[in-house]
Amino acid sequence: MGRVLVACEFSGVVRRAFAARGHDAWSCDLLPSEDRSNKHIVGDARDYLNEGWDLLAVFHPPCTRLCNSGVRWLSKPPAGKSAHQIQSELQDAADLFSAFWNAPVPRIAVENPIMHRHAKALIRNYRAPAQTIQPWQFGHGETKATCLWLKGLPKLVPTKIVAGREQRVFRMPPGPDRWKERSRTFTGIAEAMADQWGRPLELDLVPMGVAQW
Numbered sequence: 001m002g003r004v005l006v007a008c009e010f011s012g013v014v015r016r017a018f019a020a021r022g023h024d025a026w027s028c029d030l031l032p033s034e035d036r037s038n039k040h041i042v043g044d045a046r047d048y049l050n051e052g053w054d055l056l057a058v059f060h061p062p063c064t065r066l067c068n069s070g071v072r073w074l075s076k077p078p079a080g081k082s083a084h085q086i087q088s089e090l091q092d093a094a095d096l097f098s099a100f101w102n103a104p105v106p107r108i109a110v111e112n113p114i115m116h117r118h119a120k121a122l123i124r125n126y127r128a129p130a131q132t133i134q135p136w137q138f139g140h141g142e143t144k145a146t147c148l149w150l151k152g153l154p155k156l157v158p159t160k161i162v163a164g165r166e167q168r169v170f171r172m173p174p175g176p177d178r179w180k181e182r183s184r185t186f187t188g189i190a191e192a193m194a195d196q197w198g199r200p201l202e203l204d205l206v207p208m209g210v211a212q213w
Helices: 013-019 068-074 083-101 117-122 178-182 187-203
Strands: 003-007 024-029 040-042 055-058 108-112 131-133 146-151
Touching: 003 013, 013 024, 013 187, 055 187, 083 108, 083 117
Parallel strands: 003 024, 003 055, 024 040, 055 108
Antiparallel strands: 108 146, 131 146
16 A cells, blocks of 8 residues: 555545545645544645655645636736736746646646646646546536646546536635635545555556656
């Protein structure tokens, strides 16, 4: 079994999926864990990347300045923000992604929406995402396109394609908990990751034919 760090996760969904299969799985976030687990680290995940992990899975890192949907703010900052602030936030987000993508871990998965070209140019050793997945491919009748950047890991294979293409989270009314729902990994996706990415850890192998960038 392997040591797994799930970064930028406070829900514990992915951590619990790996732990249920016998892995030494930890989550890390600036917020405390919702399930009050003693396998959760409150802090900046970048401070723990050199702890001998076998797999680093990063979910829902701050992406407002990286994602394609927010590129318009680079030329016309939103109310209350200056152009300098926006550029600084973009650089910070790119630095965070770079730290995870270039971490000293043999198997890495980083989740993020589709990026704009300015973000890509700032990320060290940038590579295109390996795949884009949807919740409806893993048992949830919803749409939420998610890109996965993978290193030393195979692409996820859909486990349960279902009918229904509802944008539930996107259509939720504004509220104090909306951001939490948007940053929560679907359980079907977490189970698929633990099953498919956890198998190589059991054998201490990087799958044949997987890119070793």
